[in-house]
Amino acid sequence: EKGGYDYFMLKEIAEQPKAVADTLLGRIDAAGSLTLDEVRISASELREVDKVVIVACGTAFHAGLIAKYAIEHWTRIPCEVELASEFRYRDPILGPRSLVIAISQSGETMDTLMALRHAREQGSKVLAICNTNGSTIPRESDAVLYTHAGPEVAVASTKAFLTQLVACYLVALYLGQVRGTKWGDEISAVIRDLSHISGEVERVLETMEPVRALARSLAGKNTVLFLGRHVGYPVALEGALKLKELAYMHAEGFAAGELKHGPIALIEEDLPVVVVVPSPRGRSVIHDKIVSNIQEIRARGARTIVIAEEGDEAVVPYADHLIRIPATPTLLQPLVATVPLQVFACELATARGNEVDQPRNLAKSVTVE
Ligand code: F6R
Numbered sequence: 296e297k298g299g300y301d302y303f304m305l306k307e308i309a310e311q312p313k314a315v316a317d318t319l320l321g322r323i324d325a326a327g328s329l330t331l332d333e334v335r336i337s338a339s340e341l342r343e344v345d346k347v348v349i350v351a352c353g354t355a356f357h358a359g360l361i362a363k364y365a366i367e368h369w370t371r372i373p374c375e376v377e378l379a380s381e382f383r384y385r386d387p388i389l390g391p392r393s394l395v396i397a398i399s400q401s402g403e404t405m406d407t408l409m410a411l412r413h414a415r416e417q418g419s420k421v422l423a424i425c426n427t428n429g430s431t432i433p434r435e436s437d438a439v440l441y442t443h444a445g446p447e448v449a450v451a452s453t454k455a456f457l458t459q460l461v462a463c464y465l466v467a468l469y470l471g472q473v474r475g476t477k478w479g480d481e482i483s484a485v486i487r488d489l490s491h492i493s494g495e496v497e498r499v500l501e502t503m504e505p506v507r508a509l510a511r512s513l514a515g516k517n518t519v520l521f522l523g524r525h526v527g528y529p530v531a532l533e534g535a536l537k538l539k540e541l542a543y544m545h546a547e548g549f550a551a552g553e554l555k556h557g558p559i560a561l562i563e564e565d566l567p568v569v570v571v572v573p574s575p576r577g578r579s580v581i582h583d584k585i586v587s588n589i590q591e592i593r594a595r596g597a598r599t600i601v602i603a604e605e606g607d608e609a610v611v612p613y614a615d616h617l618i619r620i621p622a623t624p625t626l627l628q629p630l631v632a633t634v635p636l637q638v639f640a641c642e643l644a645t646a647r648g649n650e651v652d653q654p655r656n657l658a659k660s661v662t663v664e
Pocket residue numbers: 352353354355356398399400401402403404407450451452453536537540659660661
């Protein structure tokens with residue numbers, strides 16, 4: 296049932312192109328417009344939405360952090376993202392015009408379920424993004440958008456994460472469409488790019504051997520840091536989470552702009568630092584800033600592991616290890632940038648002799664608060 300792979304996690308990483316394609320399937324029609332028939336909140340209700348609040352835990356929370364960039368950019372609706380376990384204990388401001396999005400692979404995470412119940416008690420509409428048909432979270436929501444990742448067995452989430460991102464992009468585009476905000480050339484371009492993205496994920500998977508070799512060479516390290524900016528920041532958090540849970544190593548993700556406000560003190564000789572570099576096209580200011588961050592940490596002795604777009608030559612002089620990913624629009628980059636981090640964590644865990652599919656102390660579905 297592992298389909299020839301040593302671990303479910305390896306199989307699930309390899310299944311990502313299909314998972315992404317399946318989640319997009321049938322949701323964009325020939326005319327390029329979106330139909331989400333599982334969303335049973337009326338268009339007029341969606342037009343009234345004045346705030347989006349995303350609640351989730353762990354990896355699903357990271358998908359939510361990325362969704363915020365897309366939702367605010369494409370729809371101009373303010374969007375908050377909150378850890379489900381924190382949400383209802385702080386008396387959040389919610390009302391009938393708030394749209395709460397609960398993201399959960401299992402659909403059974405108690406923290407997320409309690410957050411959505413709280414939101415519904417306040418009269419808010421809840422949309423679930425979920426991978427498990429008929430589970431509790433979608434059953435208790437007003438609308439559901441299922442991710443079609445197929446069953447995810449490994450405790451560490453991989454393919455579910457990529458499909459959560461796809462679902463979030465679809466929701467953002469759909470909101471943009473029904474509200475008529477920014478609906479036009481940019482949105483059609485995004486839809487076109489999304490329809491190619493599964494092939495790009497496939498291309499990343501074909502080039503992972505150097506990442507595996509690098510991971511094995513770092514098996515004796517104690518700490519790895521991850522830096523990113525814009526949507527690369529949640530990707531850095533996700534890379535660090537994967538490494539913690541699988542390799543049991545100290546791993547932290549930072550927003551690269553925060554380095555000088557503290558974390559740069561952690562940099563020491565030969566410390567591996569993974570940097571997720573945004574596209575040099577588009578948001579080139581951010582790109583240039585992150586290149587100087589890489590220079591700074593390298594000057595202080597860090598071993599820089601740079602994830603950058605094909606054709607980005609500016610990073611080459613400062614990268615001790617360079618991992619190439621295909622060029623994608625900035626907002627979609629997490630779909631390709633996360634994959635090397637999953638492979639990296641999985642291989643490092645294996646090299647350290649850890650049980651990849653069943654990390655210590657963790658359960659696939661956390662049904663207690
Ligand atoms: C990390 C991981 C967890 C889950 C979190 C939420 O690899 O798997 O952080 O993402 O427990 O689970 P779901 O998505 O089932 O609500």
